[in-house]
Amino acid sequence: MTDSPLTRLRPGELAGSLAGRQDIDVVVGVFATGDGVCGGRGAAALGAALGVDVAELAAADPDFDGSQAARSVVVLDRPAGPLRIVLVGLGSRVESAHALFDAALAARCRRAVVSTLALESSGALGAVAQGHALGRWQYRRAPEPTGPGAAIEIVDDSPADATVPLARAAVIVRATAWVRQLVQTPANQLCPNDFAAQVADFAGQLAPETVTVTVWDAATLQARGFGGTLGVSAGSAQAPLVVELRVDGAGPTTALAGKGITFDSGGINLKRDAGELGWMKSDMAGAASVAAAVIGAAALGRQAPVIAILPMAENMPGPAALRPGDVLSHPGGRTTEVLDTDSEGRLVLADALGWLAAQRPAHLIDVGTLTDSGGLGPGFWGCWATSSELGAAVVDAGARAFDRGWLLPLPPPYVSMPVSHVADTANICPGVPDTGQLAAAYLRTFVGEVPWVHIDNGSAAWLEHDAHPWPAGPTGTPVRALIEFLHPASAFADGD
Known part of the structure; x- marks a missing residue:
């Protein structure tokens, strides 16, 4: 509650x-x-x-x-x-x-x-x-009522008006709780269609006049070149889709993308760790965080334009599943040789980034549970950037929002490491341990000259064990950082 x-x-x-x-x-x-x-x-x-x-x-x-x-x-x-x-x-x-x-x-x-x-x-x-x-916060089973919980009274002697910080806190808490609820939901109750419906419903509740939600079906994905999303979902009985969120306004456009894999078995490269498989329902935490951040920022009053692309799919083995060695095409025509079907999150994000970069936004941020977040552990999300200014702004927003991240280096030699003889790039580097840095290096090739930040929340979005101050389970990170970036508390206080 x-x-x-x-x-x-x-x-x-x-x-x-x-x-x-x-x-x-x-x-x-x-x-x-x-x-x-x-x-x-x-x-x-x-x-x-x-x-x-x-x-x-x-x-x-x-x-x-x-x-x-x-x-x-x-x-x-x-x-x-x-x-x-x-x-x-x-x-x-x-x-x-x-x-x-x-x-x-x-x-x-x-x-x-x-x-x-x-x-x-x-x-x-x-x-x-x-x-x-x-x-x-507690996970709510569907039949349970969702009425208001018990009151929280904060003793405070500040001379400032309490209305602004408490109103903002209420929106941020609601957005974070929504993410945690979805990430905890069993995968058989949150297929891509269910996920898309939840996003539309939440936007209708929190920002009904400001956020436009559009769902792209598989035919639209084919027409727009989303070969990564179509390929990842090929082994599943659940059809893939993309949810597009838009906030209209004046000024530069912020574009976001989020990985929405509602269950990740690893595909043909099936995961070997049964314990890890048990929480792969959480592999959609990136898309949930982006959706909640866009909707939350709009509810708080963001006026500048935002566009978010959320590819949603299920990664399963099956008769039509993506095979190691297959080649996929992304928006703009760039191709990937899939050497590991369990490195699927970067394939769907490559679709979203390629499509968004072509729209020429002012800056571009993607979020996905891809790896170990750069080895930072459960207390931080890691990020990599082509713009040190944008990277610093995102990390600073996280610090202000009690949702900490860390900017990590992305040296140019890493970008050329994924090599393929049959495609423009490959989704892993054979013989090299896969890391957040290598995943970022792969994604960097899809954004062109648009200032870009990649956030990997893989070690922080779902905790297998308690990690002070968070209990085991979903945390909602980095939704609070993204809300602060999209609509800072200072702007909210000014009524902007």
Whole structure:
């Protein structure tokens, strides 16, 4: 549940809010020091409201040390009834609002929340609201109701108006939750047609007047030269398609592409790892993130034009499946020799990039779960760029949105490494371990001179195990970074 009312409390209102209530989680941050643990401004506010020593409560738990991954729950007995206090570690100090986003997310509060975390840093209201709302996310089975969840109240003493950051947080949380819901959905319940319908429905809910959704069928893909998407889907009973999203407006056009493989068996090069196969329903996380970002940015008020192309297909073995050694053609006529059918995501993105580059956008961004995200682990998505300025802008947007990425190098020699004797290029380099850098090198040949960034969210979009502050499962990354890039918080605050 994430569709929760987000409100601000002033410190002087805290005692009244807690009076007589038992069905809430009260969240407070605790710091680690050389002498143990100590409370900050939130602990002081909670102490004044309840007459308790928060540091003393924290010290009573021998396993709680105030480190950034620490969490403890204390049940406080009161005349009005028991009250649950969730203590979260903040380390030695709060260096940025991102630390408070992480702490709120890690609090994992599923009930109503009263949080004092925003008192620990200025301008942290939106970060804390997002963290708490995303921390209570749960997968919803289709029959379950989707009504509003329990309220999240953030104690904050900033003089600024709370309306803007909380309204923005509500949209971002909803977009992120939508991505996580789809990525978690079993593949037999989210074939390409289902995925396309979900995108259209979400656009109709969140930005009905501003986002145009068009679905291209297989015949249209054939006519437009999307041989990569058609080839990848050839072994599946599910027909491929492309979802096109458009936002009209004045100014330079931003183009995006997202990998939408609703299930990836590896094709003829079948994956050997049964554990990996079990979560290959998540291979559409790139397309879901792009769709949610475009729709979310439009809902927040983006005025400049956007076009997004989302190829959707299922990669399966079968009588008509793509074979190693086959050659595919992409928009514009460029061809690929498919040496590994399990490197299929770059084939569908090559279609989208070739088509979009021909439209001459101002800049072009693609997202796909292709590899290990450049070896950055679960905390970051990796990206490669032909424009250092654009790459830096995308990474900076992620930093502001608590959705971190890292810009990695793409030396020119890598671009010439995929070699084929029967096509313009190949989708892997035989004898060379496949990496995010090599996948980016392949894709770079389809964008021409258009400034371009490739985001690989392969290690961060789905977590096999808990990785603080995220639990195992879908994270929604990099949707928050893309929303911030498409429509920065500063523009939203100005009413642009």
